[in-house]
Amino acid sequence: MIRLENLTVRFGGLLALDAVSVEFTAPVSGIIGPNGAGKTTTMNVLSGFLDSKGGRVDVEGTDLLSLSAHARTRWGLRRSFQREQIAEDLSVRDNILAMTDHSRASRADKRADLERAIEFAGISDILAKPGAGLNTYERRLTDLARCVVGQPRLIMLDEPAGGLTRDEAAHLGDLILGINDLTSAKVLVIDHDVDLIERICTETLVLDFGKRIDFGPTRSILDNPAVRAAYLGFETGAAADA
C-alpha cells in the first residue's frame, strides 16, 4: 500500500502539485496526465529531490518523507528517470553494481542478485559496454535491471518506454509485469503510451495541472469523460466527428 496525502509543490507562482492524495494498492499502478501535469514532480517528491509543503507519504508503514534521499534508496526505493541517467563512465555491469554498493547484503548475495537482474532484463551480452555507448533501448533495459536489485520495495518508472519502438515498448511492458515474480516491490509507472498503461497497470491516477482528476481501475478511468477531455482531448473530438 502506497498512500500519498496532500502532496503540494509550488514553483514560484506555479502550483505543480495541488494537495494530491491517493492510495495505490495494486502491484503495478499508473500515473498519467498531459505534459506538465505534475507526474514527474510526484515522483521527485517521493524520491526526496523536492519537498512537499505539508503532506505525508506512507509506504507499507514507512514514513518515506522522513528519510533523506539516499536513505530512501537504501530503504528500497528505486526509480528510473524520464531522461535516463546511466553513468557514461561505467560499464552496464558497474551501473547495476553501483545500485548494490550501499546495501548491507553479503558479497555472495549481491552477486546472485546481480546475476538475477541481468538475466531478468536480458542484457548479459552488453555487460561490458560502457554506458556512453548504449542505445536508448539498452539504456532502458539497464535502468530496469538497476531497479530490481537490492530488495526493492517501491519501484517508480518515469516514462520507461520513452523513445522506444512499438515492439521494444511491448517487450518492456512484459518485463514490467514480470517484476512482481522477481521481487515483492510495488511498481508505479508514468507513461504517455495509454495502451501500455492499460495493459500493465491495474489502477491509474490521472493528474492535470497538478490536480487529481480521477483515480481507480485503469479501464474505468479511461472511460471517464473528464479524463478524456483533459488527456485524450483528441479522442473526444474524434468521437464527436463520428
Added chain:
Amino acid sequence: MPTLPLRSWQVGFFLAALLFLLLPVVLGGQWMRIFTSTACFTLAAAGAGFIYARLGMVSLTQVGLMGLGGWITLRLNHSTALPFEANLAIAAIGTAVLGMALALPALRMRGLYLALVTLMVAGGLEILFTAYQFPNGGAGFWGVGTSFAAEMRRPALAKTDAAYLRYCILLVVIGFVLIEWHLRAKPGRAWALIRRSEAAALASGVNVTLYKTWAFGLSGLLAGLGGGLLAGSLGLLDASTFRASESVLLFALVIVGGARSWLGIVLAAVLFRVAPGLLNNWGVDADLALVFFGAALLHAVITAPEGIAGQIIGLLSRLRRRNRGQA
C-alpha cells in the same frame, strides 16, 4: 573500469620502471631537481585531474594545497625530531583535511561557481604564504628567521638527489595506484554517478556529501604529498611557487595533457616544470611558455577533449589495428 584501451596500466608500470632506473643516472644536477619537482607536481595534477574527469568538478587550489603540505613538512622538520616519512604523512593528512573542508562549497555549487570558490581559497593561501613565508628553522609559530637555513632531513632510504628522485617516482606510482584502486571500487562508481547527475547518485543510494568530501580529501592528500616531497627536495620553499595563478596554470595543463589518463597527468606536469626549463636553456624567455600553453589549451578545448594523451593513445590504437589487419 579501464581508463585506456591499451592495457594502460601495464604500459604505465613499464614506463615508470624505466624512468625509475634511467632518469637518476642520465640527469645532471639542475635537471635532477627539475624532474624531482615534476614528480611532485604530478601528484598534485593527478588530484585535480581525477576530480575533473571523474566527478566533473573543477578545483583550482591544488598548487596552493601543495604549499600547505610543504609548509607543514618544513614546520615539523624544524620543530620536531620526527623522521621525514612521519612529517610527510602528517602533512598529507593535514592537507587532505583542508581539501575536505573545500568540499563544503562543492556540496552546494557546481561548475563556474565552484571553480571561483576554489580559486579564492588559492588566493587566500597565496596571501598567507607571501605574508608569513615558509619555515626555515627560525623561532615562533611561523618558524621564519632571517638568514636561517636549518638542515632539511630526507628519508632514510633516499639521502642523495638521485635516490630522492626515485623515491618521488615511487610515490607518484603509489598515488596513481591509489586513484585507480578507488575508481575500480565503490567510490569510483559513486563518483561516476555524481558526475552523471546528483539525482542519479541519490537514486542509487549514494551519500553525495560523503563521496564528494572523500574525493576532495583524496585530491588534497595527493597535493599535500607533492608539497611535502618538494620541501624535502629543495629544503627551502618560496611563496612565489604556490601562487593562485600556478594552480590555474596546472589545471589548464591537465586539460591540455588529458585529465582522464595517467599519461595526460604526467604530460601536464612535464609541460608545467620541464618546458620552462628547456626554454631557459635555449635562451628563450620562459614566459613564452605561457603563450604556447594558451594555444595548446585552445587546441585541446576545441579539437582534443581527451588531451594530448588521448591523441597519442588514439594514434597507437590505430597503428595497432592496422598491424593486426596486415597480420
